[in-house]
Amino acid sequence: MALRLLLVASVMNPLLSMALRNVLRNRRRTLITLAAVTIGVAAVGTIRGVLNGLQQSIVRGSIEGTLGAIQVHRTGYLANVLSTPLSLDFEADEALLGKVRSVKGVKAIAPRIQFAGSLTLSATEGNDAPEALFFGALAVDPLLEPKVCPQRSTFFTDGTVLDDTHVVLGDALAAAFGAKNGAEAILLAPDRDGSLNGELAFVGGAMRAIMPGEMKIAVVPLSLAQRLLRMDGRVTELAIAVDDLTQVVAIAEQLRVVLGPAYEVHTWEELAPERKTIMGIQNGVSAVVSGVFMMLMLLGVANTMLMSVLERTREVGTMMAVGLTRGSVLWLFLLEALVLGAMGAGGGFLLMSVITLGLASKGIHFTPPSATMAIEVIPFLTPGFTVVVLFIAMGGAVLFALYPAFRASRLRPVQALAGR
Amino acid sequence: MALISLKGITKSYQLGRTSVPALRGVELDVEAGEFTVVMGPSGSGKTTLLNIIGLLDRADAGSFKLDGEELAGRDFNDMAALRNRKIGFIFQSFNLIPVLDVRENIEFPCLLRKEDRTALRKRVELLAEEVGLTSVLKHRPDELSGGQRQRVAIARALVTQPEIVLADEPTANLDSGTSEQILQLMERLNASRGVTFLFSTHDPRIMKRARRVVLMADGKLVDGTAAAKAEVQGVSGLDHS
Numbered sequence: 001m002a003l004r005l006l007l008v009a010s011v012m013n014p015l016l017s018m019a020l021r022n023v024l025r026n027r028r029r030t031l032i033t034l035a036a037v038t039i040g041v042a043a044v045g046t047i048r049g050v051l052n053g054l055q056q057s058i059v060r061g062s063i064e065g066t067l068g069a070i071q072v073h074r075t076g077y078l079a080n081v082l083s084t085p086l087s088l089d090f091e092a093d094e095a096l097l098g099k100v101r102s103v104k105g106v107k108a109i110a111p112r113i114q115f116a117g118s119l120t121l122s123a124t125e126g127n128d129a130p131e132a133l134f135f136g137a138l139a140v141d142p143l144l145e146p147k148v149c150p151q152r153s154t155f156f157t158d159g160t161v162l163d164d165t166h167v168v169l170g171d172a173l174a175a176a177f178g179a180k181n182g183a184e185a186i187l188l189a190p191d192r193d194g195s196l197n198g199e200l201a202f203v204g205g206a207m208r209a210i211m212p213g214e215m216k217i218a219v220v221p222l223s224l225a226q227r228l229l230r231m232d233g234r235v236t237e238l239a240i241a242v243d244d245l246t247q248v249v250a251i252a253e254q255l256r257v258v259l260g261p262a263y264e265v266h267t268w269e270e271l272a273p274e275r276k277t278i279m280g281i282q283n284g285v286s287a288v289v290s291g292v293f294m295m296l297m298l299l300g301v302a303n304t305m306l307m308s309v310l311e312r313t314r315e316v317g318t319m320m321a322v323g324l325t326r327g328s329v330l331w332l333f334l335l336e337a338l339v340l341g342a343m344g345a346g347g348g349f350l351l352m353s354v355i356t357l358g359l360a361s362k363g364i365h366f367t368p369p370s371a372t373m374a375i376e377v378i379p380f381l382t383p384g385f386t387v388v389v390l391f392i393a394m395g396g397a398v399l400f401a402l403y404p405a406f407r408a409s410r411l412r413p414v415q416a417l418a419g420r
Numbered sequence: 421m422a423l424i425s426l427k428g429i430t431k432s433y434q435l436g437r438t439s440v441p442a443l444r445g446v447e448l449d450v451e452a453g454e455f456t457v458v459m460g461p462s463g464s465g466k467t468t469l470l471n472i473i474g475l476l477d478r479a480d481a482g483s484f485k486l487d488g489e490e491l492a493g494r495d496f497n498d499m500a501a502l503r504n505r506k507i508g509f510i511f512q513s514f515n516l517i518p519v520l521d522v523r524e525n526i527e528f529p530c531l532l533r534k535e536d537r538t539a540l541r542k543r544v545e546l547l548a549e550e551v552g553l554t555s556v557l558k559h560r561p562d563e564l565s566g567g568q569r570q571r572v573a574i575a576r577a578l579v580t581q582p583e584i585v586l587a588d589e590p591t592a593n594l595d596s597g598t599s600e601q602i603l604q605l606m607e608r609l610n611a612s613r614g615v616t617f618l619f620s621t622h623d624p625r626i627m628k629r630a631r632r633v634v635l636m637a638d639g640k641l642v643d644g645t646a647a648a649k650a651e652v653q654g655v656s657g658l659d660h661s
């Protein structure tokens with residue numbers, strides 16, 4: 001497309017037409033330079049595309065695996081979650097849920113309770129007197145939770161059941177007990193007043209830790225937790241899914257208005273600020289690497305332009321003799337660089353599209369270091385970034401041709417005519 | 421009033437720390453419509469002189485008037501504009517622009533002028549016919565013979581309708597038959613269009629055809645056609661012995 005545009009423009013502008021022909025003059029050198037620009041642009045685009053996919057998969061994993069896009073708590077909950085995890089609870093009644101649902105863009109709501117307790121399994125072979133182990137639990141509604149965190153169940157081992165009577169144990173916990181599916185489990189937990197209660201449940205399966213360090217965790221059904229904690233109808237958290245993630249800040253703002261000061265509303269970014277930091281570092285590193293790539297390819301353009309100026313000294317002399325101004329000579333070489341840059345950018349765009357689409361059609365599957373399971377990365381490019389890269393390739397080519405073009409424009413006609 | 425008037429033109433080149441004098445006080449008047457040849461041995465300063473008249477280079481001192489206008493000491497952009505408007509160049513090695521075809525090469529000096537395209541096309545076609553290039557207008561320079569290339573250069577020099585055409589050894593790269601044709605062409609153009617030609621050459625045959633011969637030796641001119649012719653013949657006579 002860039003080339004088509006150039007061809008059209010070159011009919012109008014004789015200098016551009018000359019520039020185009022000059023670029024095609026030394027085919028081999030032009031091809032080498034174009035290859036450099038094409039590969040550079042494609043590499044930069046592909047790196048970004050893969051990173052986009054990786055970050056999207058990390059963000060999705062966070063939002064759809066654990067956090068939800070937005071969380072609602074009683075005001076002060078997050079600040080005091082260690083000291084008073086249950087005191088700041090609230091009634092998850094229709095009045096409240098209706099208010100949340102009234103906000104445009106809210107897709108689904110999942111009520112939750114986070115609490116701590118201990119767990120004992122009935123005796124098994126080789127472990128006839130299991131001790132009680134402490135664990136951190138997340139109580140979820142087995143039907144509503146998948147609407148907000150559909151990826152949560154991907155961490156469950158095959159055959160796992162999570163319903164009103166089954167709990168899912170973190171694999172460390174499950175391994176510690178040697179727990180088999182269907183085994184009886186006794187959950188003990190202090191309620192908000194401090195009295196200890198117990199409930200009987202069954203092991204529904206195991207799940208991999210989502211984050212490293214999540215050793216002793218379990219997902220338990222909300223109704224069971226509410227009985228155990230004597231919090232009938234009450235929860236500590238609403239996790240919310242939204243229709244459009246790009247609108248999450250506005251939706252959170254709207255929720256704050258609707259719910260008033262008694263509740264605090266946080267977006268996933270506010271809940272996991274370290275994600276943002278990590279992505280910032282990734283972006284920084286990729287920007288530096290891309291910058292180096294671009295720099296190298298643009299130095300190639302500069303070198304080509306310099307050679308071109310040097311071997312066409314006499315021609316420049318002739319053009320000046322018949323009255324071409326210094327400005328026009330400058331333009332001629334800058335236009336040549338622009339043509340090179342545009343052709344390279346066009347090639348790079350094609351190549352990066354092919355690579356990114358190719359990778360996206362298969363998906364990249366890998367296990368990041370310190371992660372517990374493989375993630376699928378679907379690379380993709382955003383129009384904004386693509387335009388910026390193509391612009392830098394073309395603009396940079398012109399910028400890096402400034403010195404050679406300036407040199408050409410400062411040649412003295414007599415000396416240039418003599419080839420000096 | 422002479423079209424070109426040079427007075428006391430000096431020029432030296434700096435070679436390291438030594439200064440090489442190329443012109444030592446050149447006095448020359450050229451009338452409009454003249455067909456003048458500058459002759460002289462190698463190193464006598466012919467190219468240097470033509471460069472100064474062509475506004476490609478500046479004299480160190482002296483006065484250079486074109487059409488009564490003092491041009492010594494103009495700045496680069498002025499010189500470029502004046503070159504484009506008033507001067508046509510024909511070079512020894514043709515100096516065509518390889519990426520342009522014949523028509524574009526001829527048009528090139530008018531490229532950046534705000535000029536009616538159809539009028540320019542017409543003018544180029546007429547010129548091409550006059551110099552015998554009509555059949556090769558779409559060809560690139562590397563598809564042409566030496567003589568054809570020099571014809572393109574002549575047409576390019578004339579397309580701007582300059583006051584003077586400067587040709588530094590225009591036949592040096594051509595065989596004698598082609599040289600002859602090129603010379604005849606320039607004579608014809610001189611006669612039909614009244615274009616003023618000033619050239620430099622080593623070639624005694626050219627000198628014989630010139631209406632005016634200026635002899636250069638050691639950076640100075642010996643004017644007077646008869647005297648010059650005699651002297652050159654003497655020199656060339658010596659050369660032949």
Ligand SMILES: Nc1ncnc2c1ncn2[C@@H]1O[C@H](COP(=O)(O)OP(=O)(O)OP(=O)(O)O)[C@@H](O)[C@H]1O
Nearest residue numbers: 433435440441442461462463464465466467468469
């Ligand atoms: N760029 C330069 N630097 C140094 N000296 C130069 C330069 N150009 C010319 N000269 C010297 O100036 C003198 C005149 O040179 P010029 O080229 O004008 O002579 P010419 O008559 O054109 O010679 P030729 O017939 O060989 O073309 C010579 O001595 C030459 O060596």
Ligand SMILES: [Mg+2]
Nearest residue numbers: 466467468588
């Ligand atoms: Mg010379």
